[in-house]
Amino acid sequence: QSVLTQPPSVSGAPGQRVTISCTGSSSNIGAYYDVHWYQQLPGKAPKLLVYGNNNRPSGVPDRFSGSKSGTSGSLAITGLQAEDEADYYCQSYDTRLSVLVFGGGTKLTVL
Amino acid sequence: VQLQESGPGLVKPSQTLSLTCTVSGDSLSSGDYSWTWIRQRPGKGLEWIGYIYYSGTTYYNPSLKSRVTISIETSGNQFSLKLTSVTAADTAVYYCTRSQRGYSGYSDYWGLGTQVTVSS
Numbered sequence: 612q613s614v615l616t617q618p619p620s621v622s623g624a625p626g627q628r629v630t631i632s633c634t635g636s637s638s639n640i641g642a643y644y645d646v647h648w649y650q651q652l653p654g655k656a657p658k659l660l661v662y663g664n665n666n667r668p669s670g671v672p673d674r675f676s677g678s679k680s681g682t683s684g685s686l687a688i689t690g691l692q693a694e695d696e697a698d699y700y701c702q703s704y705d706t707r708l709s710v711l712v713f714g715g716g717t718k719l720t721v722l
Numbered sequence: 723v724q725l726q727e728s729g730p731g732l733v734k735p736s737q738t739l740s741l742t743c744t745v746s747g748d749s750l751s752s753g754d755y756s757w758t759w760i761r762q763r764p765g766k767g768l769e770w771i772g773y774i775y776y777s778g779t780t781y782y783n784p785s786l787k788s789r790v791t792i793s794i795e796t797s798g799n800q801f802s803l804k805l806t807s808v809t810a811a812d813t814a815v816y817y818c819t820r821s822q823r824g825y826s827g828y829s830d831y832w833g834l835g836t837q838v839t840v841s842s
Binding site: 613644645647649656657658659662663668700702703704706708709710711712713714715716 | 767768769770783784785817822825826827828829830832833834835
């Protein structure tokens with residue numbers, strides 16, 4: 612069971628908007644540690660998608676955006692495309708466990 | 723920046739898993755980043771193993787700390803992972819990454835990953 616909780620799966624039709632939540636606690640996200648997001652395409656290494664809660668690395672489309680509030684982070688994807696079908700992971704730090712933590716991952720299906 | 727993992731793909735139970743990450747396009751000695759190992763067990767999520775600064779300072783996942791050593795190999799711009807007393811539970815794809823300094827440092831560059839299977 613992951614310290615950061617993500618829904619196992621989400622889905623949406625092409626062009627639609629989906630959000631993926633990452634729920635933590637007062638010892639990680641709620642303790643002001645940043646939330647980062649990664650995209651893992653099938654059979655590939657993860658790729659950094661959002662860092663520092665709401666920043667995109669160069670080359671990441673602005674269809675992807677992140678936010679953070681209280682003990683949760685969120686990734687929004689607008690204008691869904693077939694190529695967005697992948698697993699998405701959030702990451703933060705837990706001060707009680709003294710460990711860098713990942714969410715369990717969310718599988719995005721584009722219908 | 724490119725990272726490439728290398729090492730045996732098959733390790734026997736109770737033995738030591740040893741992997742090397744070769745970095746190109748950046749210098750470990752720049753001191754600007756931490757150098758990280760992350761693994762992904764079959765069908766599972768990501769698990770942080772630990773990271774090292776060029777100074778040699780290391781931080782490990784407490785659940786693996788007694789078995790893990792990460793070190794810098796300065797001559798070849800490489801860093802390495804050693805995991806002792808492996809079991810089938812250590813079967814995973816192992817990734818090396820470049821990470822931002824700090825507790826919640828994100829990994830901005832990843833290797834392709836290398837599959838390690840623990841089996842007799």
